[in-house]
Amino acid sequence: MDALLDREATKYRATWANPLYREVSPGARHLGFALEWMRPDPYSSFTDWGCGTGRVAAELYAREFDVWLVDIAANAYEGELPFVEACLWSLPDGLGQTDYGFCADVMEHIPPERVDDVLAGIARHTRKACYFQIALFHDSHFTQHGPLHLSVFPPEWWIERLTAHFSGDVETRMIKRKHLLAVCAP
Numbered sequence: 405m406d407a408l409l410d411r412e413a414t415k416y417r418a419t420w421a422n423p424l425y426r427e428v429s430p431g432a433r434h435l436g437f438a439l440e441w442m443r444p445d446p447y448s449s450f451t452d453w454g455c456g457t458g459r460v461a462a463e464l465y466a467r468e469f470d471v472w473l474v475d476i477a478a479n480a481y482e483g484e485l486p487f488v489e490a491c492l493w494s495l496p497d498g499l500g501q502t503d504y505g506f507c508a509d510v511m512e513h514i515p516p517e518r519v520d521d522v523l524a525g526i527a528r529h530t531r532k533a534c535y536f537q538i539a540l541f542h543d544s545h546f547t548q549h550g551p552l553h554l555s556v557f558p559p560e561w562w563i564e565r566l567t568a569h570f571s572g573d574v575e576t577r578m579i580k581r582k583h584l585l586a587v588c589a590p
Contacts, residue, residue, distance in 0.1 A: 408515060409491050416477040418549040420456075425546050429459040431508030431537065434585070438535040441587050442504060444469070449502035453492060453526055453534075454510030458483045464506070472502060493521035495529070505534030511562070512539045512553045519555055523569040527590045534570075536586040538562055559584045
């Protein structure tokens with residue numbers, strides 16, 4: 405395991421051990437909007453990239469989607485859905501594709517030198533479209549184990565990265581220049 409991966413995995417295992425960190429799910433607030441925007445086919449499959457507690461995945465499953473979850477910290481998710489403990493920039497061989505992806509409040513947590521690797525991996529493992537919600541600000545909460553928002557860049561930087569890895573349509577929207585929302589097709 406490389407030093408960066410080891411450091412980030414250790415940081416997130418410690419962060420997810422804090423019950424207060426588990427209380428809020430920024431992605432869950434976006435799910436209804438994301439589904440309206442993507443219009444996924446009924447009974448299609450999703451990967452929840454950086455799933456955290458799995459609230460989004462549980463809701464997707466309740467809506468009769470087939471769901472896979474991926475997170476760097478095994479202690480983040482405590483449910484029963486198919487879960488893969490993996491670093492998003494070093495995905496395991498054999499991880500299959502799903503029709504759709506959901507990646508909310510994750511990309512800003514990725515070390516800048518690994519952003520392209522993560523986007524390339526998500527694009528490779530997505531057949532139809534992936535929803536992204538990316539925070540564009542530094543975060544000062546829960547930083548006792550190190551900073552969490554490592555890739556804080558303007559929306560134009562993110563759009564350039566997304567279009568470099570998703571060759572289909574890349575649609576974006578902004579929320580008060582605090583969050584970039586995107587639906588990207590491979």
